[in-house]
Amino acid sequence: QVQLVQSGAEVKKPGASVIVSCKTSGYTFTGYYLHWVRQAPGHGLEWLGWINPSSGSTIYAQNFEGRVTMTRDTSISTAYMELSSLRPDDTAVYFCARDIKVTTSFDFWGQGTLITVSS
Amino acid sequence: DIQMTQSPASLSASVGDRVTITCRASQSIRSSVNWYQQKPGNAPKLLIYAATNLHRGVPSRFSGSGSGTDFTLTISSLQPEDFASYYCQQSYSTPYPFGQGTKLEIK
Secondary structure, eight states, X not given: OOEEEEOOOEEEOTTOOEEEEEEEESSOGGGSOEEEEEEOTTSOEEEEEEEOTTTOOEEEOGGGTTTEEXXXXXXXXXXXXXXXXXXXXXXXXXXXXXEOSSSSOEEEEOOOEEEEEOO | OOOEEEEOSEEEEOTTOOEEEEEEESSOOTTOEEEXXXXXXXXXXXXEETTTEEOTTXXXXXXXXXXXXXXXXXESSOOGGGOSEEEEEEOSSTTOOBOOOEEEEEO
16 A cells, blocks of 8 residues: 655754655655645645656745755655755644646645754 | 635534535636645545545545636535545646635534
């Protein structure tokens, strides 16, 4: 069965960087785009960008350009999202999600990773 | 960027009720709308994609309609497990924003 398993919660200081991993299984990793979405406590969902695991190409939301980097390691079917220059308002649960491919929508999600930014 | 305005922000209803949640796009997005359900502490779940298509495994009491700028999610007969938050999302062009969400509560 399809699974996306993310790395654990982290606490970071302002200005630091964080890398969240998303290990996939149960399907062909290079066959589906992966997206990253975040949700601040008590708030809605915000799309960060996507990566094409086959080519490594990426598209980032303009709000995060210059601070976010998405990469992948096809040998272990894992995607990564790095967010730099962290601010307290980056505190959120970060999700990876698989693109359904028929249209841009997300059919399988990771469990979420809480990133807390605090001095 | 295309904005998505979702309403209502919250809704109280009873088991068996028919409920409707709406989303309006700031410009035409054809049929490029998805709907998700999210329960506290969990990741969202895809309900409807491309405005009207029921994702596999989703009960048929959920349905979506609309095109252009106005879209609707309807739950025909609320079940206890349907009390959750619901989000629309446009998938016509990046940055694929979500609506603000609708929290569906038990009356």
